[in-house]
Amino acid sequence: xxxxxxxxxxxxxxxxxxxxxxxxxxxxxxxxxxxxxxxxxxxxxxxxxxxxxxxxxxxxxxxxxxxxxxxxxxxxxxxxxxxxxxxxxxxxxxxxxxxxxxxxxxxxxxxxxxxxxxxxxxxxxxxxxxxxxxxxxxxxxxxxxxxxxxxxxxxxxxxxxxxxxx
Numbered sequence: 001x002x003x004x005x006x007x008x009x010x011x012x013x014x015x016x017x018x019x020x021x022x023x024x025x026x027x028x029x030x031x032x033x034x035x036x037x038x039x040x041x042x043x044x045x046x047x048x049x050x051x052x053x054x055x056x057x058x059x060x061x062x063x064x065x066x067x068x069x070x071x072x073x074x075x076x077x078x079x080x081x082x083x084x085x086x087x088x089x090x091x092x093x094x095x096x097x098x099x100x101x102x103x104x105x106x107x108x109x110x111x112x113x114x115x116x117x118x119x120x121x122x123x124x125x126x127x128x129x130x131x132x133x134x135x136x137x138x139x140x141x142x143x144x145x146x147x148x149x150x151x152x153x154x155x156x157x158x159x160x161x162x163x164x165x166x
Contacts, residue, residue, distance in 0.1 A: 028061065029166045031127065031135045035159060036066040039127070039137060043155025044069055047142055054141030054151065055082040061133045063087035063117070071141070078140040085124030085138030085148070087117045093133055096124035097149050123148025127156060129166035 031039070036058040047054045048071065055070040055078035065083050088096050092112070096119065103109045103120045113120055119138075122145025127135040137155060139148035156163075 029129055029132050029134050030060055031058065031066065031166075033066060035162055036135065038162070039155050039159050040067040040069045042158035043137060043139060043151050044071060046154035046158070047071070047139065047147075047151040050142070050147065050151070052142040052147065052151070054139050054148070055079050056151075056155070057083040057086045057138045058127075059083065059086040059090050059136050059138075061090055061135055063090040063136070066135070074141040081119060081121070081140035082123075082138040084117050084119035085121065085140060086136040087124075087138070088115075088119050088136075089124035089126050089138065090133065090136035091115070091117070093126060095122075095126055095149070096120060096138075097122035097145065100145070121145045121148075123152060125149060125152040125156065127163070129163040134163070134166060 040056045040058050043056045044054065053071040053073040055074050057065055058067040059065050068083060070079055085096050099120050100122060103113050112118055123139045125137050126133055127137060137152045139152045142148045142151060
């Protein structure tokens with residue numbers, strides 16, 4: 001009987017120590033600067049192939065910009081909008097195309113549009129690897145959010161093999 005209690009006590013201590021360790025440090029996957037740049041370039045190439053002049057922003061999982069590229073004739077506003085689309089996708093862990101309708105006027109989630117960086121326009125896409133959010137990409141400058149979104153997806157597809165190793 002005492003032996004069983006000792007085992008239970010030992011297991012309890014090990015579980016408590018494990019829980020404390022989990023609270024102390026956090027690990028996560030992130031895009032390297034080189035992979036973030038490769039993604040931005042692949043995305044811009046996709047848009048250029050379609051005839052669009054855009055800006056592309058790649059953020060980390062927290063919405064911090066890692067890469068920001070602007071094609072030579074992309075509008076000045078695209079440098080503001082692309083990072084905001086990426087920030088929104090990263091912050092809400094949802095592609096912005098999915099957020100457009102559910103955050104519209106009169107919708108239950110409309111209040112999130114008041115977040116300082118929120119940009120509820122298609123073209124912000126999450127980047128996932130191994131089931132984890134590793135960043136987001138925002139594209140601005142194509143004729144409509146659906147085309148921005150398409151370029152972002154094509155850029156991600158171009159680095160899919162690299163993401164498999166994260």
